[in-house]
Each structure stands twice: as structure tokens, then as C-alpha cells.
Amino acid sequence: MTDPVGMLRQNLRRAMTFVQEGVFYTLRPEEREALFLTSGDLLKKLESVTQNSLVVGMLGGTGVGKSSLMNAMAGSHIASTSHRRPHTDAVLIYRFNETPLPANLPTGRFPWVEVTHDAASIRQVLICDLPDFDSIVGEHREQVIAFLEHLDLLVWVTSPEKYGDAQFFDFLQGVTKARRNFYFVLNKVDLLFDERNTEAGYEELQKISSSLREYLENVGIKDPDIYSISALEVAGKTAHTHWNQLSLFRNELFRQRELKEVKAIKAANIDKEIDDLFSLFEKESLNLSIFREQINRIATDFKEETAGWRDTLHEAIALWTDTTPLRENLVSMTTDGDILVGPAGVFVLFDKKKSTMEPDETNTASSILPALDEVASLFRGQIDRITNSIAGRLLREGIIPPLVERLRSEFDEHATKHIRDSIVQAGMAHFSNRNRPINRIYRGVQYITYLLISCLLIVSLAGENAWKDFYAAPGISSALNFIVTAIFSAFSPRGLAALGSFVVINIFVGYRFYRKYRKIIEKRTDRLLRSFTNDLEVLWKEELDRIHERLIALVRSLNKNLDAIRQLRQ
Amino acid sequence: MSVTAKDMIEKIKGRLDATDGASEKINAVFQFILNGNGGGEWWFDLTKKSPETGEGLHADAACTIKMDAGDFVAMLSKDASPMKLFMSGKLKIDGDISTAMKLQNFF
Ligand SMILES: Nc1nc2c(ncn2[C@@H]2O[C@H](COP(=O)(O)OP(=O)(O)O)[C@@H](O)[C@H]2O)c(=O)[nH]1
Numbered sequence: 001m002t003d004p005v006g007m008l009r010q011n012l013r014r015a016m017t018f019v020q021e022g023v024f025y026t027l028r029p030e031e032r033e034a035l036f037l038t039s040g041d042l043l044k045k046l047e048s049v050t051q052n053s054l055v056v057g058m059l060g061g062t063g064v065g066k067s068s069l070m071n072a073m074a075g076s077h078i079a080s081t082s083h084r085r086p087h088t089d090a091v092l093i094y095r096f097n098e099t100p101l102p103a104n105l106p107t108g109r110f111p112w113v114e115v116t117h118d119a120a121s122i123r124q125v126l127i128c129d130l131p132d133f134d135s136i137v138g139e140h141r142e143q144v145i146a147f148l149e150h151l152d153l154l155v156w157v158t159s160p161e162k163y164g165d166a167q168f169f170d171f172l173q174g175v176t177k178a179r180r181n182f183y184f185v186l187n188k189v190d191l192l193f194d195e196r197n198t199e200a201g202y203e204e205l206q207k208i209s210s211s212l213r214e215y216l217e218n219v220g221i222k223d224p225d226i227y228s229i230s231a232l233e234v235a236g237k238t239a240h241t242h243w244n245q246l247s248l249f250r251n252e253l254f255r256q257r258e259l260k261e262v263k264a265i266k267a268a269n270i271d272k273e274i275d276d277l278f279s280l281f282e283k284e285s286l287n288l289s290i291f292r293e294q295i296n297r298i299a300t301d302f303k304e305e306t307a308g309w310r311d312t313l314h315e316a317i318a319l320w321t322d323t324t325p326l327r328e329n330l331v332s333m334t335t336d337g338d339i340l341v342g343p344a345g346v347f348v349l350f351d352k353k354k355s356t357m358e359p360d361e362t363n364t365a366s367s368i369l370p371a372l373d374e375v376a377s378l379f380r381g382q383i384d385r386i387t388n389s390i391a392g393r394l395l396r397e398g399i400i401p402p403l404v405e406r407l408r409s410e411f412d413e414h415a416t417k418h419i420r421d422s423i424v425q426a427g428m429a430h431f432s433n434r435n436r437p438i439n440r441i442y443r444g445v446q447y448i449t450y451l452l453i454s455c456l457l458i459v460s461l462a463g464e465n466a467w468k469d470f471y472a473a474p475g476i477s478s479a480l481n482f483i484v485t486a487i488f489s490a491f492s493p494r495g496l497a498a499l500g501s502f503v504v505i506n507i508f509v510g511y512r513f514y515r516k517y518r519k520i521i522e523k524r525t526d527r528l529l530r531s532f533t534n535d536l537e538v539l540w541k542e543e544l545d546r547i548h549e550r551l552i553a554l555v556r557s558l559n560k561n562l563d564a565i566r567q568l569r570q
Numbered sequence: 571m572s573v574t575a576k577d578m579i580e581k582i583k584g585r586l587d588a589t590d591g592a593s594e595k596i597n598a599v600f601q602f603i604l605n606g607n608g609g610g611e612w613w614f615d616l617t618k619k620s621p622e623t624g625e626g627l628h629a630d631a632a633c634t635i636k637m638d639a640g641d642f643v644a645m646l647s648k649d650a651s652p653m654k655l656f657m658s659g660k661l662k663i664d665g666d667i668s669t670a671m672k673l674q675n676f677f
């Protein structure tokens with residue numbers, strides 16, 4: 001056989017660790033605290049089971065003969081008996097002078113007196129005559145009940161007049177002592193017998209003992225040890241009548257026990273206390289297993305619902321892209337006035353959102369981050385929807401609120417902080433690229449175009465003849481002639497017309513360049529945005545998988561808790 | 571082999587036979603109904619001058635004692651007190667209980 005005390009100790013320690021680790025979700029904080037403190041107390045109590053003495057308490061209603069029995073057991077008049085009630089209101093402890101009092105017996109206000117004796121043969125057992133519990137009230141009653149804690153064995157004394165009193169059985173039910181440590185004494189049995197009719201006495205005794213057994217069985221005491229006794233008879237006579245089991249009882253109570261047995265008696269009581277304490281786990285265990293089943297089912301269903309959740313995010317992102325100023329910002333941020341030359345540059349100046357900032361990193365971040373935060377809160381909103389739908393389902397299934405909260409905590413802001421980080425990371429990777437897309441070539445094309453237009457102007461100003469002369473005899477003089485002709489004709493009506501159309505053409509071409517440039521930038525921005533939203537959908541898919549994983553992980557951790565609790569209850 | 575209820579019945583019979591005037595003192599028919607392993611039904615007739623024993627049910631039993639055969643053996647080997655068995659409902663007596671108690675002297 002394994003050491004019972006060691007087992008109990010281990011269980012208590014484990015329970016305390018569990019409480020500390022927050023294993024018990026469904027227990028209220030005060031229950032958790034009580035569990036922790038009581039476990040500690042019981043651990044201390046376990047330390048004292050090595051004391052090799054037993055404390056026996058005589059409990060019972062007024063006038064059943066507890067004190068008389070005590071005297072009969074002691075073989076002398078130590079406890080005072082009386083017809084008046086209540087008679088004793090202090091605990092009377094009868095002990096061998098060398099046997100120590102029970103450890104941590106409350107001193108001071110608690111009323112107890114003791115009588116010591118020198119009968120070494122019964123040194124192991126201390127007997128306590130307790131006040132009649134049915135006549136004491138209030139604080140005093142509490143104290144007496146508190147005294148029960150120090151008892152190892154309990155002798156319940158009753159009498160043919162009182163054995164049926166229901167309140168005794170109620171009281172008994174609340175006593176946290178191992179059932180096997182109860183003794184029952186049916187005292188005053190002599191009242192059932194009169195000299196001439198023993199038969200009627202036995203019949204009565206058989207009846208009483210069987211209904212007493214029935215009452216006791218009703219409060220969970222199977223096979224009670226009942227002694228029929230007359231404490232009074234003993235005082236007078238030397239030989240007991242046959243039905244008087246006093247000496248049998250006395251021998252049983254006072255018999256010398258080995259330490260192992262004493263320990264077992266005490267451990268059984270503590271075990272009972274632990275059992276009562278751990279009954280909290282029954283509730284917990286039941287709740288957890290229902291919760292686990294639900295989460296399991298939800299996890300399976302969620303797997304199937306992911307497509308739906310992906311659609312909802314897709315729609316939400318589409319709506320967001322339509323309304324976010326991010327695109328506008330990105331376009332103007334990428335627009336670089338230096339790339340456009342001549343009149344096109346003027347159009348950029350007219351752009352209402354012309355970015356005056358240099359596109360360095362901090363500027364990019366500060367103009368993009370708000371938009372990314374929008375996306376993050378969009379994700380958060382979706383997760384909230386998922387959590388709410390799961391929580392709603394749990395509540396509908398009758399899962400208690402603390403467990404639903406436990407589920408929520410899996411998906412709260414804190415638990416989903418990583419999402420914002422991934423979104424920001426993806427956004428930065430896409431949008432903070434400082435390479436401007438259009439380079440010198442575009443500028444070159446512009447310069448050449450304008451140059452050609454200018455040449456055309458000069459040619460048209462100089463006129464057909466000057467051009468022909470130059471073409472016939474190319475040389476410095478003919479070139480000069482050509483230019484001078486052009487300058488002269490610039491101020492002629494024809495020249496003014498040419499200049500006018502030159503300006504119109506310039507404006508038109510500049511606008512075209514500007515538009516083209518805008519288009520390129522916009523296209524590029526859209527491409528970036530598309531790629532970004534694709535990334536977002538991938539992120540979301542990963543997040544959905546993560547949610548599923550968390551549900552599965554929760555089931556796993558619930559399994560662990562249930563195992564732990566089951567171990568404690570063994 | 572361990573002691574059976576039947577062995578114990580024989581033992582009681584021997585004691586009754588060995589005691590002078592046992593029948594006169596008790597003057598009644600006892601019926602034992604022993605349940606469980608090794609159980610059975612036996613009776614003692616102590617109304618005649620010399621006690622008689624038999625198996626089965628006796629028509630004129632003044633007192634019937636019902637118990638488990640194992641408890642019966644334990645009781646007769648002094649491992650269990652009859653009063654204790656009585657108080658715990660393991661020994662049931664129908665009929666004249668006080669006469670049943672007289673039989674105890676021969677256990
Ligand atoms: N007939 C009878 N009276 C008893 C017996 N034991 C106690 N009494 C009487 O019952 C009364 C109450 O006894 P006491 O020991 O003071 O009961 P307590 O209140 O339970 O301590 C006294 O008058 C006793 O003499 C008994 O075995 N038989």
C-alpha cells in the first residue's frame with residue numbers, strides 16, 4: 001500500500017500549483033482563494049498526523065447521556081451529569097497526564113477544561129465530552145463546531161427517545177470526518193428492557209437499531225457501527241446485561257493502536273476534508289468538458305467557414321480601397337515636378353495635392369501609417385466579428401460566462417497585436433520604395449520634343465526662301481541669313497501668328513506630357529495597391545488558420561486541465 | 571479447507587448433547603436460515619429430553635435466526651459478537667428473541 005499521507009500531500013500541493021497557474025477557469029476568485037488557503041491549512045494538518053494519540057469526541061443532544069457515558073468509560077465520576085439543560089457548556093477533555101493535548105488547540109477564549117488521569121493503559125486516547133450541540137446557540141455553537149476539527153474519532157451518542165431527531169442527521173451530514181471514524185452509541189437501552197419482558201426489549205431494540213441504521217444510511221453512512229449501551233447500568237452493577245455493549249465499546253475505543261493505524265484514521269479525516277474541498281473540481285471538470293466539446297465542434301465548423309470569412313474581408317478591403325485617401329496620397333507623393341520640364345511642370349504646380357515634401361522615410365511613414373492603421377482596425381473588426389459569433393454560440397449552448405471570457409481572451413487586442421505589425425510591414429515594403437519610376441529618358445523625350453517644336457518655329461519664321469538658300473549653300477553666311485530672316489519676320493503679322501501657334505502647341509504638348517506622367521504614376525500606384533491587398537488577403541488567410549490553430553490549442557490545453565483535475569480526484 | 575456453517579452446526583449439536591438438561595432450560599425449537607456461501611437451513615429441537623437436529627425447515631420453530639453463513643461461522647468462532655451482528659442488522663431474529671439469546675450459551 002502506498003503511503004496515504006504522502007498521496008494527500010502530493011494532491012494538495014498539486015491543487016495549490018494549479019490554482020497559482022490559473023488552471024481553474026470556472027472558479028470564482030474567492031473560491032480560488034479558499035481553495036488555496038484551505039489546501040495550505042490541510043498541508044499543515046497533515047504534518048501533525050504523526051502525533052501518536054487520538055482525540056475522541058462525544059457528541060449528541062441534551063440528556064442522551066454523554067457525560068454519563070464519559071464517566072462510565074473513565075470508570076469514575078469525572079463529568080457532571082444533570083437533568084437540567086444545558087448543563088455543560090465547555091468541552092471536557094479527559095486525558096492521560098503524559099499525553100499532550102492536541103496540537104494547535106485554541107487557547108484563551110475557547111472554553112475547555114481538562115481532567116487528567118494516570119491510567120497508562122488508555123494513554124493513547126483523549127476523550128472529549130462536548131456540550132449538547134442542540135442546546136447551544138450563536139457564537140458558542142460555532143466554537144464547538146470549530147472544535148470538531150481537533151477530533152479524530154467521533155462518538156455520536158443518542159438514546160431511544162432522541163434517535164429519530166432529524167436535525168442530528170442534518171448536522172452529521174455536515175461533519176467533515178471520514179465515515180469510518182464515526183461510532184454510534186444508542187444509550188439508555190435499559191429503558192427498553194424491564195426485568196420480566198426481555199423479549200419485548202429485544203424486539204424494540206431491533207426496531208430502533210434498524211431505523212437508526214436507515215436514517216444513517218440516508219445521510220450516506222453505510223454499515224454504521226452502532227453500540228447498544230446503558231451508561232447508567234454500569235454505575236451500579238458489576239456484571240453487564242447481555243445487550244449492554246459498553247465493555248465492547250470501551251475495548252474498541254481504548255485499544256492500543258499502532259502508529260500506522262492512528263495515521264490512517266487521521267489521514268482518512270483529512271482525506272474527507274480534501275474531498276469536500278476538491279468537490280469544487282467536480283463542477284469545474286463538468287464545465288470544462290462541456291466547454292471542450294463545444295470548442296472542438298466550433299473548430300471543425302470554423303474550418304469550413306473560412307471561405308466565407310475570406311470573402312467578408314475581401315469585400316471590406318474593396319470598400320476600403322475605394323474610400324481611402326491612401327491612393328491619392330501615394331500618387332501625389334510619387335509625383336515629382338522635376339521630371340516634367342517646360343509647361344508640363346506648370347501643370348504639376350496646379351495639382352492641388354502637390355507634394356512639397358521630399359519623399360524621405362519619415363514622411364512616407366507618417367503619410368502611410370494612418371492608412372495602415374485603418375487596415376489593421378479593419379482586420380481587428382473582422383476578428384471581433386468572429387469572436388462574437390463564437391462567443392454567441394457558446395452562450396447559446398449554455399457555456400458559463402467565465403469560460404466564454406476565457407475564449408475571448410484568446411483573441412483580444414493583446415493576442416492579435418501581431419496583425420498590425422504584419423500589416424505595417426507589408427505596407428512599408430510596398431509603399432516606402434523611394435525609387436521614382438520615371439527617369440531621365442522621360443525628360444530627354446520632353447527636351448527633344450520641345451526642341452523640335454522650337455526648330456519648327458524658327459523654320460516657319462524664316463520662311464521658305466531662307467530655308468532653300470541655306471539648303472542650297474550650307475555655310476556660315478547662309479545660316480546667319482536664315483536666322484536674321486527668322487528674327488525679322490518674328491514681328492511681322494505672320495511671325496506673330498506662328499508664335500501664337502507655337503505657344504498653343506507648347507501648352508498642348510506640355511499637358512499631354514503631364515497627363516501621361518500622371519497616368520503612369522497612377523497605374524503604378526494601382527499596381528502597388530493591388531499587390532498590397534493581395535498580401536492582405538494572404539495575411540488574413542494566415543490569420544484565419546491561426547484562429548483555427550488557437551481553437552485546437554485551447555482544446556488541447558483543456559484536455560490537460562481535465563487530466564490534471566482527474567488526477568486530483570483519484 | 572476452512573470451517574463451514576455445517577461444521578459449526580455439528581459443534582453446537584455436540585455441546586448440546588454434552589450438556590445435561592439443556593432442553594429443559596430452553597424448551598423450544600430453533601430454526602437457522604443461513605444465506606450465502608455454505609449456507610443452508612437447520613433446526614434444533616430442544617423440546618424433547620435429548621436434543622434433535624435436522625436439515626430443512628421445522629414446522630414448530632419458536633424462533634428463526636437469519637444470517638449470513640460467513641457471519642455465523644465468525645460468530646461461533648468468537649470473531650464476531652452476536653450483539654454486534656444484531657445491532658448492525660446482520661443477525662435477524664423472528665419470534666422469541668430472548669430464547670434465542672439463551673442459545674448463546676452453547677455457542
Ligand atoms: N436510564 C438511563 N438513564 C441514563 C443513562 N445515561 C444517562 N442517563 C440519565 O440521563 C440524564 C442525562 O445524562 P447526562 O450524562 O447528563 O447527559 P448529557 O446531557 O448527554 O451529558 C441523567 O439524569 C442520567 O442519569 C442510561 O444509560 N440509562
Ligand SMILES: [Mg+2]
Nearest residue numbers: 066067087088
Ligand atoms: Mg453532559
